[in-house]
Amino acid sequence: MMRLMQYPELAQPQALLGFIERCVERGLSGFDHADIYGAGECEAHFGAALQLRPALREQVQLIGKADIVPAAQDSSRWQVKHYNTRADYLTQAVEGSLKRLGVERLDGFLLHRPDPLLRVDEVARALDDLVGSGKIGWLGVSNAELLHCQTLARELPLRCNQIELSLQAQDAAWDGRLHAMESEGVHVLAWSPMGGGRFGPELLRALDEVGAALNATANQVALAWLRELPGKPVPILGSLRWERIEEALLGAELQLDTQTWFYLAQAARGHEVA
Amino acid sequence: MMRLMQYPELAQPQALLGFIERCVERGLSGFDHADIYGAGECEAHFGAALQLRPALREQVQLIGKADIVPAAQDSSRWQVKHYNTRADYLTQAVEGSLKRLGVERLDGFLLHRPDPLLRVDEVARALDDLVGSGKIGWLGVSNAELLHCQTLARELPLRCNQIELSLQAQDAAWDGRLHAMESEGVHVLAWSPMGGGRFGPELLRALDEVGAALNATANQVALAWLRELPGKPVPILGSLRWERIEEALLGAELQLDTQTWFYLAQAARGHEVA
Amino acid sequence: MMRLMQYPELAQPQALLGFIERCVERGLSGFDHADIYGAGECEAHFGAALQLRPALREQVQLIGKADIVPAAQDSSRWQVKHYNTRADYLTQAVEGSLKRLGVERLDGFLLHRPDPLLRVDEVARALDDLVGSGKIGWLGVSNAELLHCQTLARELPLRCNQIELSLQAQDAAWDGRLHAMESEGVHVLAWSPMGGGRFGPELLRALDEVGAALNATANQVALAWLRELPGKPVPILGSLRWERIEEALLGAELQLDTQTWFYLAQAARGHEVA
Numbered sequence: 087m088m089r090l091m092q093y094p095e096l097a098q099p100q101a102l103l104g105f106i107e108r109c110v111e112r113g114l115s116g117f118d119h120a121d122i123y124g125a126g127e128c129e130a131h132f133g134a135a136l137q138l139r140p141a142l143r144e145q146v147q148l149i150g151k152a153d154i155v156p157a158a159q160d161s162s163r164w165q166v167k168h169y170n171t172r173a174d175y176l177t178q179a180v181e182g183s184l185k186r187l188g189v190e191r192l193d194g195f196l197l198h199r200p201d202p203l204l205r206v207d208e209v210a211r212a213l214d215d216l217v218g219s220g221k222i223g224w225l226g227v228s229n230a231e232l233l234h235c236q237t238l239a240r241e242l243p244l245r246c247n248q249i250e251l252s253l254q255a256q257d258a259a260w261d262g263r264l265h266a267m268e269s270e271g272v273h274v275l276a277w278s279p280m281g282g283g284r285f286g287p288e289l290l291r292a293l294d295e296v297g298a299a300l301n302a303t304a305n306q307v308a309l310a311w312l313r314e315l316p317g318k319p320v321p322i323l324g325s326l327r328w329e330r331i332e333e334a335l336l337g338a339e340l341q342l343d344t345q346t347w348f349y350l351a352q353a354a355r356g357h358e359v360a
Numbered sequence: 361m362m363r364l365m366q367y368p369e370l371a372q373p374q375a376l377l378g379f380i381e382r383c384v385e386r387g388l389s390g391f392d393h394a395d396i397y398g399a400g401e402c403e404a405h406f407g408a409a410l411q412l413r414p415a416l417r418e419q420v421q422l423i424g425k426a427d428i429v430p431a432a433q434d435s436s437r438w439q440v441k442h443y444n445t446r447a448d449y450l451t452q453a454v455e456g457s458l459k460r461l462g463v464e465r466l467d468g469f470l471l472h473r474p475d476p477l478l479r480v481d482e483v484a485r486a487l488d489d490l491v492g493s494g495k496i497g498w499l500g501v502s503n504a505e506l507l508h509c510q511t512l513a514r515e516l517p518l519r520c521n522q523i524e525l526s527l528q529a530q531d532a533a534w535d536g537r538l539h540a541m542e543s544e545g546v547h548v549l550a551w552s553p554m555g556g557g558r559f560g561p562e563l564l565r566a567l568d569e570v571g572a573a574l575n576a577t578a579n580q581v582a583l584a585w586l587r588e589l590p591g592k593p594v595p596i597l598g599s600l601r602w603e604r605i606e607e608a609l610l611g612a613e614l615q616l617d618t619q620t621w622f623y624l625a626q627a628a629r630g631h632e633v634a
Numbered sequence: 635m636m637r638l639m640q641y642p643e644l645a646q647p648q649a650l651l652g653f654i655e656r657c658v659e660r661g662l663s664g665f666d667h668a669d670i671y672g673a674g675e676c677e678a679h680f681g682a683a684l685q686l687r688p689a690l691r692e693q694v695q696l697i698g699k700a701d702i703v704p705a706a707q708d709s710s711r712w713q714v715k716h717y718n719t720r721a722d723y724l725t726q727a728v729e730g731s732l733k734r735l736g737v738e739r740l741d742g743f744l745l746h747r748p749d750p751l752l753r754v755d756e757v758a759r760a761l762d763d764l765v766g767s768g769k770i771g772w773l774g775v776s777n778a779e780l781l782h783c784q785t786l787a788r789e790l791p792l793r794c795n796q797i798e799l800s801l802q803a804q805d806a807a808w809d810g811r812l813h814a815m816e817s818e819g820v821h822v823l824a825w826s827p828m829g830g831g832r833f834g835p836e837l838l839r840a841l842d843e844v845g846a847a848l849n850a851t852a853n854q855v856a857l858a859w860l861r862e863l864p865g866k867p868v869p870i871l872g873s874l875r876w877e878r879i880e881e882a883l884l885g886a887e888l889q890l891d892t893q894t895w896f897y898l899a900q901a902a903r904g905h906e907v908a
Contacts, residue, residue, distance in 0.1 A: 533750040
């Protein structure tokens with residue numbers, strides 16, 4: 087929901103409600119939020135839509151994230167973008183998200199960025215309390231290195247790590263990190279699954295070529311490529327245009343065979359495997 | 361045996377048999393194969409030699425590797441070099457090697473390259489079955505990162521990791537990887553132990569200098585340098601010229617003292633230690 | 635005590651004794667030695683000062699380090715700077731430090747640099763023996779990668795790792811290494827905490843700015859920045875000028891809030907956080 091405020095067709099709560107309902111009908115029940123998306127407006131707008139049909143709450147999975155403080159939100163004299171994982175900050179951030187969303191519980195909650203100042207004990211206690219009080223369902227991290235996952239997982243049950251992962255950002259598939267996270271029981275979610283529009287010409291050509299062969303679109307092929315990875319990473323779709331979502335849904339059963347997967351990987355990397 | 365087909369003097373099975381017998385007599389009983397070496401011809405030729413004296417089988421240790429599919433072997437429309445670690449592929453690959461070698465068992469079997477699509481459970485089951493059926497003795501990996509070793513070792517008994525390691529490729533000695541693999545119980549085998557002929561002039565000069573001091577050849581010194589590393593990595597000799605093998609054998613007892621080891625490391629790295 | 639011989643005002647044992655006493659009075663009881671500092675002269679000079687007032691011994695914590703052999707100390711024909719972690723070498727090195735310092739025990743002992751040839755079993759046995767005989771109190775490493783710490787910690791109780799860490803060398807704070815070492819129970823000591831005078835102009839400006847806001851000096855701010863990191867790294871002050879030490883002591887209670895910490899980190903890194 088990062089770019090929710092950028093879609094005029096979703097600007098009215100009633101329209102957004104229709105969008106959410108369409109998603110749920112099609113099996114897309116997870117909605118990825120963060121306190122900083124639209125400086126809180128994305129959550130508030132989503133909440134306004136939910137209020138129009140409260141029974142919908144039980145049909146959606148709401149994921150929240152916090153710990154990034156944008157420079158504009160920093161009230162200190164330094165006005166510096168920073169992270170904050172102090173217990174009181176995280177607790178207030180979760181409560182802020184709950185209030186904006188108009189719900190009593192985030193189904194999942196992720197630390198948005200790995201904070202170099204994170205105190206493991208303090209965070210574990212704060213998040214345990216939030217889970218215990220029912221304000222959070224399960225826990226995860228985002229943009230975390232394997233070492234962060236391993237350190238935190240000693241103290242907290244981590245369900246997922248949301249990282250950049252796509253044909254354009256596939257190192258974690260080759261150096262053992264995806265396998266290691268799978269082995270740790272940490273599910274990987276892929277943000278920017280289409281590479282944020284930065285796919286190069288050779289890769290775009292290969293995606294078209296594969297799409298033509300499989301009767302699929304380039305985007306469907308790029309998403310299918312992700313699904314073959316260890317642990318079956320789930321893409322976080324950035325676009326909220328319904329045609330894009332429909333496109334992804336229609337391609338959800340697409341499977342790539344091994345050769346096709348490597349053909350695309352090679353096109354993105356610019357060289358064949360060793 | 362990667363370059364077996366490049367030696368005219370070993371082109372006849374009888375000649376190759378003599379070579380194998382000489383190796384065994386001198387204590388070199390391990391032979392490093394892979395299904396892709398010579399596109400299978402290396403294994404087949406080795407098998408033809410073994411057939412001439414079947415009793416020799418019990419005196420040799422045969423190591424096989426698989427999972428790389430060269431572009432020329434890819435029958436898909438993409439004709440792409442790729443890896444394949446699906447259960448049926450690995451099982452057939454091992455059976456193909458057994459058939460070409462004319463034996464009933466590979467003493468050791470390595471995954472040739474770390475496959476980003478490797479399914480740990482599936483591979484563990486397939487290799488367990490191959491071990492259980494007696495077609496494979498023990499298991500290992502090749503070119504694997506530490507994370508791959510650690511992840512696989514949770515499910516499979518890994519005996520070794522065959523990696524590039526030489527004076528020219530010595531990072532793993534400094535960043536803790538060799539120590540970590542030793543600690544995991546994974547024995548390191550060193551391929552390209554002479555750096556594939558890419559040793560620079562300063563290193564070559566130092567090898568000659570040390571060789572002159574120790575009454576040894578440069579190659580003997582380079583191999584002795586490897587033997588001092590944690591876990592005593594075993595070199596995979598690339599050359600099958602008997603003089604080269606004889607040279608290595610004659611230098612097998614050569615030991616370098618600490619100062620000499622660092623002198624060579626420094627010559628290869630271009631700077632002294634910190 | 636690395637640069638002890640560079641301070642004319644501490645050149646007389648009596649003067650150095652006064653310095654040590656001043657440190658102890660102010661709560662600075664740990665003194666960081668190594669056999670190579672001043673080629674042994676630093677330890678010997680410190681020992682000469684201690685001899686003037688033997689009762690002081692019980693009030694100080696003496697840390698020793700060994701395993702680096704400078705080229706000038708290498709008696710081999712190669713005259714090469716190298717590391718040595720053989721049992722007999724380490725034992726003699728510790729005994730040499732004890733003799734020069736004129737004491738019967740090093741409170742702590744660190745392997746100075748990670749030795750690629752280190753034999754874990756042999757080192758564990760040698761250091762165990764030194765601890766058992768009372769010649770060493772506790773053990774640590776210096777300049778070790780996480781893999782080195784993890785491998786050694788399986789065999790030895792490692793109390794600390796002394797690494798370069800400062801605003802100028804802060805990667806370990808971001809990639810999870812500091813958290814991982816804290817999680818392993820390895821306390822981090824920071825050498826070159828002021829970046830060895832290599833702080834860039836933007837960082838120096840930010841340190842001054844923060845110092846002005848907090849009524850502190852730039853050096854006090856840089857040290858306070860370190861103290862906020864996971865595990866509260868302790869700085870190894872390089873300077874032995876009393877004014878510098880006094881400055882650090884006067885700033886010992888200074889705490890930086892999260893925003894200030896990130897403001898300084900950003901000034902050093904040249905970009906804001908992601």
